[in-house]
Amino acid sequence: MTEATQVTRDLACVAALLDGSDQAFRELVERCQPAMLRLANVYSPSGAVAEEIVQESWMAVLDGLASYQGQAQLRSWICSIVVNIARRYSARESRATPLATLAHAEGEGHDSSVAMDRFFPPGSEYAGHWRSLPSDWSERPETAALSQELRDVIYQAVETLPEAQRVVVVLRDLEGWAPDEVATVLQVTAGHQRVLLHRGRAKVRTAVEHYVGT
Structure with missing residues (x-):
């Protein structure tokens, strides 16, 4: 699948999510959750903190869905949010370096x-x-x-x-x-x-x- 095709599917997924589709959200979680958790674990001192980062990331994703315009794959956009939130957590512990x-x-x-x-x-x-x-x-x-x-x-x-x-x-x-x-x-x-x-x-x-x- 080309990136353009994936982005087209991602835009359709976002449209379904904005319409309140529970099925679309379940599929998105299944697709992205493992990568999100792996990313969060890289920056986190514990699994519990990583899970907290992922939960906060999903909240940010849902709040910002309307701003997704297909500038990158939806997975990339979501994981960028995870990285930013994980870095903020790290900064709180004075462990973060850009x-x-x-x-x-x-x-x-x-x-x-x-x-x-x-x-x-x-x-x-x-x-x-x-x-x-x-x-x-x-x-x-x-x-x-x-x-x-x-x-x-x-x-x-x-x-x-x-x-x-x-x-x-x-x-x-x-x-x-x-x-x-x-x-x-x-x-x-x-x-x-x-x-x-x-x-x-x-x-x-x-x-x-x-x-x-x-």
Whole structure:
């Protein structure tokens, strides 16, 4: 489905919601709630706070439905509201830094958790890309038997990522969002989105390699 087609469907959904359709609201909750909760958890100190953020976000969504004009997918618009509310909660706890600032800080320089000689150096044609590829552990016969343990390792590794990297990895790899949609929701440039995703994935892959190797 193209983005234009999805936006057309979203506008029809909003029209049904404004007409008071309970079915349209149930379908929207089913579609968006998981991503909303994952996003809220990235910024929240606990599951209870994340749920509170999601509840407040739904209230803001319902209050602002009439302002939705199809400028982005409805899911993107809703998740932008979640991010803004989650950041406000974080600010109350004096833990918030604008994601654009985090993106710059986490997207520049090198991360000590990944051996940088595995990447092409800055200034080269393939700067930031793998020079030394990770080992291919997917074909190892014991991998299938350890699949649940591997998933646990992956989720734990994602949880330890810096906030900006974590939210990009969650949206791209766990939610399956497109790069442009992630950049729009998080209000970062396409380039920063790519860097954050690359560094986040590299750290997760390192954790998996270490687990499989041991």
